[in-house]
Amino acid sequence: MKNEAIAIIGWITLVQGGLGAGGQIFGDRAWGLLPKWWDIPTAGYIALAVVGLALALWGETTKKRAKA
Secondary structure (H helix, E strand, C coil), X not given: CHHHHHHHHHHXXXXXXXXXXXXXXXXXXCCCCHHHCCCCCHHHHHHHHHHHHHHHXXXXXXXXXXXX
């Protein structure tokens, strides 16, 4: 259960970071939910995406190890 929660949080963080960075790079403003509450620079969104990717990979690999 804990590994699934970590994976879900990682995927959500990855998506929000990717949407924010993509919106600021390819559009005029960030996309997603986070810009509704905070003004985060592009580097911050990229960092969120990297952290989200790490959490998602960690959660998914530990889920697979637990099943084996």
